[in-house]
Amino acid sequence: MGGKYICQYRFNEGEICGGGSRHPEGCSIHQKRRQRPSCKHEDCIRPTASGYGFCDWHVKNRMLALESCP
Structure with missing residues (x-):
């Protein structure tokens, strides 16, 4: 399926779809x-829906690290 545009959807693994499209x-x-x-942590490309x-x-x-603090 060809198209004028290339799909820029990023999968969870960080790969881009790259499929052809007629829509931007x-x-x-x-x-x-x-x-x-993407996650705000340095060098992390995982997507997040977190606020x-x-x-x-x-x-x-981070939660495990906080629990181990005295």
Whole structure:
């Protein structure tokens, strides 16, 4: 399926879809999906829906670190 545009939807693994599209919003599969921002932690590309901006993995690690504090 060719097109004037290339779908820029980013999968959870960090790869881009790259499918052809006639719409700038993306291919027919991804044009209605909401893009989630990347985690704010350095060198992390995981998407997050958190209001704090961190992915689940970094939130869990932070919570474990806080629990171990005296």
